[in-house]
Amino acid sequence: MKITDFKLSIIKSELKKPFVTNIRRVDAIEDVLLTLITDDGTKGYGEAPPTVAITGEDIGTIEKTIKERIFPAIKGLELGGNDIFEALHASVTKSTSAKACVDMAIYDILAKSANKPLYEYLGGKAKTLRTNLTISLGSPEVMLKDAIEAYNDGFSVLKVKVGTDKKECVEAMQSIRAALPSAILRVDANQAWDAKTALDIIESIAPLGIELVEQPTCAEDLAGLAEITAHSSIPILADESVFDYEDAVRILDGRMADYINIKLMKTGGIYEAIKIAALAKERGAKVMMGSMLESVVSISAAVHFAMSDDNICFYDLDGPLLAKPSSVKNALIFEKDEITVSECIGLGVKL
Ligand SMILES: [Mg+2]
Structure with a gap:
């Protein structure tokens, strides 16, 4: 063929x-x-x-x-x-x-x-993934309101986007934690901080019980990332610093992060993602299956891939949940924060 x-x-x-x-x-x-x-x-x-x-x-x-x-x-x-x-x-x-x-x-x-669903073709089994929901960066009041709304809608894992302002970041996380004592909270700084600011903020928010801090520093500041990882009491997840296999080797062997975020849009697809996931497993580093702001076709690919590897245990696949329904037929079933794949072959997408 x-x-x-x-x-x-x-x-x-x-x-x-x-x-x-x-x-x-x-x-x-x-x-x-x-x-x-x-x-x-x-x-x-x-x-x-x-x-x-x-x-x-x-x-x-x-x-x-x-x-x-x-x-x-x-x-x-x-x-x-x-x-x-x-x-x-x-x-x-x-x-x-x-x-x-x-x-x-x-x-x-x-x-x-x-004649197989893609996850099965990749050696995986059907399972239910629990995606986090992203809380956008805004004023602490708006972020708190959005977080409570998301939690009440059935999302118990929240990924909170934070910015450069230390006071606002800490305030937002404190108020969200106070309102939602049992939510799992992840923080994504999207490169907002330098190493010193990151360690200051991490010290302030660590008592709140934060699952992980994602990409605290600029993608290229690997020395900063390594310093933060060495001293942080919250696990650090590298996102924008890891695109391909070589990046993953550098980050994991250099102990620059505890976990890595694999996104198909950074790896160039599943072929390269398989190599990175295997490396992470070998090095004992947990993996997040992440996504950009994507619709149901590429999120389907990410979901099938995530089902193919047990070491992928954090899921950030909420694009379709943040958007109004797409006209593209697909096999994904979203039930609150749970994603499952209905019977299908391939990606399960029909135009
Ligand atoms: Mg990120």
């Missing part, structure tokens, strides 16, 4: 409320949607969100990269084996969201031709 053709379109869904972090604000999901077509007519689907602030890609660059670089490199190659994925990764530097979009469409086709 060979890849012979492709189509690009856009998948859109309005957000229920704006998504705000230390580095960006988004009002609607508007992602590239790919249909990859084989010589026997099988279709595989992929999605890539434009996340300029993180991967450097917008809709135009994702489409252009797929059209002019990746597709010509994989067209006509035989599916099965690693060659097609090696060609995909060699076709262009970086461009990880464009690569992820094509990679998941190939995996969709491979699982379909094996």
Whole structure:
């Protein structure tokens, strides 16, 4: 079976409320949607969100990269084996969201031709994942209100986005903890702090019982990240500092973080994510399956992948929950904070 053709379109869904972090604000999901077509007519689907602030890609660059670089490199190659994925990764530097979009469409086709759901094709079993819900950065009062609302809607794991202001961050976390004594709280600084500020804040919020602190420092400040990890009483999770396998080796072998966040949009898809997850397992580092602000196609890929590895034990897959329902049919069942996959083959996506 060979890849012979492709189509690009856009998948859109309005957000229920704006998504705000230390580095960006988004009002609607508007992602590239790919249909990859084989010589026997099988279709595989992929999605890539434009996340300029993180991967450097917008809709135009994702489409252009797929059209002019990746597709010509994989067209006509035989599916099965690693060659097609090696060609995909060699076709262009970086461009990880464009690569992820094509990679998941190939995996969709491979699982379909094996007549299996993708998680089973990847060696996993169906299970229920419990996703956290993201609380956007805002004033401590608004964050508290959003956190209480989310908890009352059935989300017991909250990932709270915080910013550079130490006082506001500590105040927000204290008031959320006081209102929600049994919630699991994660903090994501999205690179907001330097090492000293991070350790100050961590000392102030540690008594509140915080599960993990994500990406405290600038992605490139690995020395800062290592210093924080060495002295923090809360486990540190690296996100923007880990894109590919080489990054994961550097971070884990250099003890620069306790946990790592794998996102298909950073790894360039499942092929590379498998290698990173295996490395993390070998090094005893727990993994979060993360996502950008994505819709149901790429979140399906992330869910199937997360089900393939027991060491992936934190889930940040709330994109579809933050948006109004998408028109794309899919096999994901969201019940409060639980995600399960209904019977399907491949990714379970139908356009
Ligand atoms: Mg993050």
